[in-house]
Amino acid sequence: MNESLKLPIHQRVRFASQTRRQCPVCEGSNLQVFADFGPIPLQADMLWRQKDDAQGVPGSETRLAYCCDCTHVFNLAFNNDLFQYANWYGQSIHQDSRFCKGGRLVVDRLIERYELQNKFILELGNGCSEYAQLFSEIGENSSEIVSINTTADQLERATVFPLKNFPNSKQCFMNQTADLFICQDFLEKTDRPVKFLRNLANLVPISDQTIFYFEFADARKFFEEKLFWDVDYRQCSYFNPYSASVLLTQNGFTIIGAHSLDDGNGFSIEAVISQNSSGPANVEPPASEVVFNMLENFNTRSQQKLEFANQRIIENSQKRVVSAMIWCDPRSIRLLNLFNHNNLIPIVIDPRFENQGLFIPGTGQRIRSLSAYFAINPGTLFLANPSIEMDIRELFTGLTLTTELIVL
Numbered sequence: 001m002n003e004s005l006k007l008p009i010h011q012r013v014r015f016a017s018q019t020r021r022q023c024p025v026c027e028g029s030n031l032q033v034f035a036d037f038g039p040i041p042l043q044a045d046m047l048w049r050q051k052d053d054a055q056g057v058p059g060s061e062t063r064l065a066y067c068c069d070c071t072h073v074f075n076l077a078f079n080n081d082l083f084q085y086a087n088w089y090g091q092s093i094h095q096d097s098r099f100c101k102g103g104r105l106v107v108d109r110l111i112e113r114y115e116l117q118n119k120f121i122l123e124l125g126n127g128c129s130e131y132a133q134l135f136s137e138i139g140e141n142s143s144e145i146v147s148i149n150t151t152a153d154q155l156e157r158a159t160v161f162p163l164k165n166f167p168n169s170k171q172c173f174m175n176q177t178a179d180l181f182i183c184q185d186f187l188e189k190t191d192r193p194v195k196f197l198r199n200l201a202n203l204v205p206i207s208d209q210t211i212f213y214f215e216f217a218d219a220r221k222f223f224e225e226k227l228f229w230d231v232d233y234r235q236c237s238y239f240n241p242y243s244a245s246v247l248l249t250q251n252g253f254t255i256i257g258a259h260s261l262d263d264g265n266g267f268s269i270e271a272v273i274s275q276n277s278s279g280p281a282n283v284e285p286p287a288s289e290v291v292f293n294m295l296e297n298f299n300t301r302s303q304q305k306l307e308f309a310n311q312r313i314i315e316n317s318q319k320r321v322v323s324a325m326i327w328c329d330p331r332s333i334r335l336l337n338l339f340n341h342n343n344l345i346p347i348v349i350d351p352r353f354e355n356q357g358l359f360i361p362g363t364g365q366r367i368r369s370l371s372a373y374f375a376i377n378p379g380t381l382f383l384a385n386p387s388i389e390m391d392i393r394e395l396f397t398g399l400t401l402t403t404e405l406i407v408l
Contacts, residue, residue, distance in 0.1 A: 025247045028069035034295040035064040037228050040337045044330040047358035054359035072243035078236040102262040107134045119179035131182050177205045184215040191236045197251040212271045221265050228302040229334040245283045305408050310340045317344045321379030331384040337362040380404045
């Protein structure tokens with residue numbers, strides 16, 4: 001990488017201390033912080049019945065850093081000790097369109113390439129992992145799930161192990177050696193991926209014959225399209241194919257396959273344990289200029305949209321016009337907490353009955369029904385989820401009240 005290139009410094013951007021911080025992938029110290037924001041609630045996917053409880057939810061800063069040596073992106077401010085990870089790792093991939101569209105294709109390809117019939121499949125997941133189930137159904141394989149989710153409804157199918165203690169364990173859960181080990185979207189969730197990989201043989205029954213399937217969300221796609229309020233604190237790392245290959249090859253793996261997922265939002269790597277680790281020749285580091293421009297644009301887009309929204313909130317307040325948020329989801333919660341003047345947004349409007357009457361973590365706004373829209377006649381509605389813009393506009397079609405809808 002060209003170390004002479006530097007990310008432009010913005011008002012809220014600071015360079016990382018190179019004496020106290022290390023990249024979790026290559027353990028290098030040539031780091032640059034390109035986005036620094038927050039605090040936002042750690043529990044951005046939970047609503048609260050009491051306002052005091054909602055406002056008391058802990059929050060944390062996010063400091064996204066780029067490693068100039070291996071191209072990895074990660075959160076310098078990530079603190080695993082903040083988590084009680086029982087309900088926090090992922091959601092059922094029943095709701096993951098990436099899996100629903102491409103999961104069966106992945107399983108079919110792996111079964112054919114590695115002759116995975118009547119084999120033992122081990123999946124590291126959240127207790128409801130469809131890959132293991134599909135392998136059992138299609139290839140007549142037996143399967144087991146090692147879960148880091150300790151919620152009661154997951155206990156029946158999985159061997160449970162909280163993430164907070166995962167890399168330190170010396171316990172093997174099964175006696176049967178895995179023919180295929182599946183690790184989907186997990187390495188992004190731990191701040192110690194090197195330690196996890198080096199201890200893997202002590203955690204689960206594997207051998208030099210075990211095929212490893214790793215699946216990642218693609219950092220390039222994320223930072224090209226997303227904003228500050230898409231960033232989930234629970235995700236420590238953002239991998240691209242090169243940084244993922246560095247992590248694996250420097251920790252005892254030889255890469256035998258690499259693929260883009262069908263939706264373009266992720267990629268997978270197949271590997272085996274080997275004393276002479278190596279990776280495919282076609283996994284090249286991305287050009288420094290391209291990476292820096294992408295990360296800089298992510299920061300600039302986010303800052304500009306926040307500044308625009310903050311200015312509109314102030315203008316509305318000066319005119320005695322109400323600003324409100326429409327729809328409640330994790331993006332909305334993070335965005336509300338990032339507004340400089342979130343106290344000037346009195347309510348969040350959500351047509352879904354199950355959310356009404358509850359309170360937003362951090363800022364403490366109460367979620368109200370559509371009837372509140374008519375009562376307060378807001379001048380501006382902020383929407384943090386562009387994917388449902390047309391649904392929201394249709395919701396207000398034919399109403400006599402006119403409201404500006406700002407999609408962020």
